[in-house]
Amino acid sequence: MTLRVGIFGGTFDPFHHGHLTLAADFAKRLHLNQLILLPAGQPWQKAHGAGLNQVSAASHRLAMTRLGAAQLKLPETEVIVATDEIERASPSYTVDTLAAWRKKVGAHASLSFLMGADQLIRLDSWHQWPRLFDYAHLCVAARPGFSLAAAAPVIAAEIAQRTAPAPALSQHTHGLILLDTEFALEISATQIRAQLRESRATLNAAAPPFLPAPIWHYILQHHLYQSTS
Numbered sequence: 001m002t003l004r005v006g007i008f009g010g011t012f013d014p015f016h017h018g019h020l021t022l023a024a025d026f027a028k029r030l031h032l033n034q035l036i037l038l039p040a041g042q043p044w045q046k047a048h049g050a051g052l053n054q055v056s057a058a059s060h061r062l063a064m065t066r067l068g069a070a071q072l073k074l075p076e077t078e079v080i081v082a083t084d085e086i087e088r089a090s091p092s093y094t095v096d097t098l099a100a101w102r103k104k105v106g107a108h109a110s111l112s113f114l115m116g117a118d119q120l121i122r123l124d125s126w127h128q129w130p131r132l133f134d135y136a137h138l139c140v141a142a143r144p145g146f147s148l149a150a151a152a153p154v155i156a157a158e159i160a161q162r163t164a165p166a167p168a169l170s171q172h173t174h175g176l177i178l179l180d181t182e183f184a185l186e187i188s189a190t191q192i193r194a195q196l197r198e199s200r201a202t203l204n205a206a207a208p209p210f211l212p213a214p215i216w217h218y219i220l221q222h223h224l225y226q227s228t229s
């Protein structure tokens, strides 16, 4: 049987229910043997710190991704948190990441890269984006506020040509697009950071609905995102 591998990359600052649900949905629909959660390295243009648009230290994002991974109960799927990007000295392009994973999984594996619709509609700004399809399928979850109708004509053409149902992605190794048009979770890490910055939550406060409880407790223990003033 063909090996089916999904890669889900992100800043994961923090890892939230949107990430968890997206990963679980595609793992089930694609019957993934392996799901790789891939926290991004430190973006060179952003400094560490507590500001809304600054990215938390990689060690925190990795720890929260691991706590998120532990929430995924997927009998068919081995969930792996990969540190490749975090350990790399400089940020890498997704196309290079996928080329490296293609080498690891072999030419016969079905390899899928998971993302939200906000990423698909701006795909034409990504480095060498047409080459992504040489290595992997793209699995795209709808996201409130990001209509595929807003995609540039070049991306719309790829969507029209490559969109396929889930079983087709197992039968092919790369090059297709799977759209989850029903996925509609209005959650973003930016919004979560903004809400937490305003809050004065204490260590025993209940987790908000958009965060798994262990991640919430991690955030409180490490005073992430909260204003110190």
Ligand code: ATP
Pocket (backbone or CB within 6 Å): 009, 010, 011, 012, 013, 018, 019, 022, 114, 115, 116, 117, 118, 119, 141, 142, 143, 144, 183, 185, 186, 187, 188, 189, 190, 191
């Ligand atoms: P930020 O608000 O800081 O940009 P984010 O919530 O988009 O963060 P990321 O870690 O940047 O989180 O996202 C990783 C991946 O998860 C991206 O492909 C993004 O599109 C997707 N994603 C995150 N939240 C959702 C959501 N609610 N619905 C669909 N896709 C999502």
